Amino acid sequence: MRLSGRGISCVRGGRDVFSGLDFEACSGEALAVVGANGSGKTSLLRMIAGLLAVGGGSIALEGGASELTIAEQSHYLGHRDALKPALSVIENLAFWRDFLGGEANDAMESLATVGLDHVVYLPAAYLSAGQRRRLSLARLLTIRRPIWLLDEPISTLDAPGAGMFSNLMSDHLRRGGLIIAATHGPLGIAASELPIGASP
Numbered sequence: 490m491r492l493s494g495r496g497i498s499c500v501r502g503g504r505d506v507f508s509g510l511d512f513e514a515c516s517g518e519a520l521a522v523v524g525a526n527g528s529g530k531t532s533l534l535r536m537i538a539g540l541l542a543v544g545g546g547s548i549a550l551e552g553g554a555s556e557l558t559i560a561e562q563s564h565y566l567g568h569r570d571a572l573k574p575a576l577s578v579i580e581n582l583a584f585w586r587d588f589l590g591g592e593a594n595d596a597m598e599s600l601a602t603v604g605l606d607h608v609v610y611l612p613a614a615y616l617s618a619g620q621r622r623r624l625s626l627a628r629l630l631t632i633r634r635p636i637w638l639l640d641e642p643i644s645t646l647d648a649p650g651a652g653m654f655s656n657l658m659s660d661h662l663r664r665g666g667l668i669i670a671a672t673h674g675p676l677g678i679a680a681s682e683l684p685i686g687a688s689p
Contacts, residue, residue, distance in 0.1 A: 490512065490515065490516040490550065490551065490552035490553050490635060490665070490667065491514070491515045491516075491550070491551045491552055491659070492513070492514050492515075492537070492548075492550050492559070492622070492636060492667060492669070493511075493512065493513040493514075493548070493549055493550075493551075494508055494510060494511060494512045494513075494529075494533075494537070494546060494547070494548045494549075494605045495511055495546055495547055495549075496508075496510070496511065496543040496545060496546035496547070497509075497510040497511070497512075497533070497536070497543060497544075497545065497546035497547075498510070498543075498546055498597055499529050499532045499533065499536065499541075499543075499544050500544040500630075501529075501532060504577055506527075506529040506532060507529045507533075507685055507686070508544075508545065509546075510533070510546070510683075510685065511555055512669075512673050512683050514668075515555070515663055515667060516552070516635070516665040516666070516667055517662050517663070517666075518554035518662070518667055518668075518680075518681070519658065519662060519667070519668040519669075519670065519676065519679065519680035520667075520668070520669045520670070520680060520681055520682075520683070521661055521670055521671075521672050521676060521680040521681070521682050521683065522534070522669060522670065522671045522672070522682075522685060523671075523672065523673070523681045523682050523683070523684050523685070524684055524685035524686060525686075528685045528686055529685050530640070530671035530685055531567070531568070531640050531671055531683065533671070534565065534567075534638045534639075534640055534669065534671055535565070536548065537559065537563065537569075537636075537638055537669065538559075538560055538563055538565040538638050539558065539560035540560075540565065541560065543667065545574050553635065553636075554659070559636070561631070562634055562635055562636050563634055563635075563636040563637070563638055564628065564629050564632075564634045564636070564637050564638065565638045565640075566625055566628075566629070566637070566638065566639045566640060566642055567625075567640045568623040568640055568641060568644075570622055570624065570625045571585075571625070572613045572616075572621060572624060572625070573613060574610060574612065574613050574614035575613075575614065576612065576613060577595070577609065577610045577611060577613070577662075578600065578605055578608055578609050578611055578613060578616070578624055579596060579600065579609045579610065579614055581613050581624060582596045582599065582600065582624065582628065582631055583596060584633070585628045585631070585632070586632060589628075589632045590632075591632055591633075591634075592632075592633065593631055594630060594631050594632075594633065596627070596629075596631050597609070598629075598630075599627040599630040599631045600667055602627070602630055602657070603623040603624070603626050603627045603630070603653065603657075604623060604649075604650070604653065605620065605623050605624060605627065608620065610621075618645040619623065619645050619646050619647055619650055622642075622644075622645045622646055622650070623643070623650060626642075626652055626654060626657065629657070629661075630657070634666075634668045635667065636664065636666070636667055636668075636669075637658070637661060637666060637667070637668045637669070637670075638669050638670075639668060639669070639670040639672075640670075640671045641671060641672060641673065642654060642670060642672070642676075643672075643674075643676070643677070651677060652677065654677070655676065655677030658676065658677070658678050659678050662678070668680070
């Protein structure tokens with residue numbers, strides 16, 4: 490599987506954020522998107538995920554499921570954890586499992602893997618920022634998709650949580666998945682870098 494972009498440009502609010510951007514990531518590879526705040530890291534991930542229109546150029550996937558879009562083969566993990574505060578931890582995960590569809594792994598096992606098996610029935614409103622991020626990570630495990638698009642994935646995790654997620658990313662790559670992550674710091678795994686510079 491190979492995910493690539495050629496000559497991509499991004500325009501937000503009438504402003505050119507970046508242009509002429511090329512990238513490529515294959516199965517088993519991680520690509521770290523680095524750059525200053527406002528340089529377009531999140532916008533690039535959202536374009537790959539189909540959440541933002543590409544200003545120019547093209548994004549293509551070779552070797553994936555031909556009947557599915559790139560978005561349908563991707564998990565997008567943004568800055569905000571997409572959780573319903575009134576629902577319990579397990580209910581939130583069940584919602585995403587049913588919404589995303591596809592072959593599902595055991596939700597309880599996913600929660601145990603990310604260290605949330607002791608708060609399964611607690612409303613998400615009571616979770617700490619790090620626990621909310623762990624619940625979002627459980628979504629990546631419950632519904633397996635080959636492409637992970639991660640926006641500052643370890644920003645709210647403590648050291649043990651960051652180590653746990655590094656292991657999960659490494660396992661995902663060993664299974665043939667690929668990762669594109671916007672980050673200001675090291676991911677804890679080997680990754681090539683794609684620098685993005687903000688336009689003046």
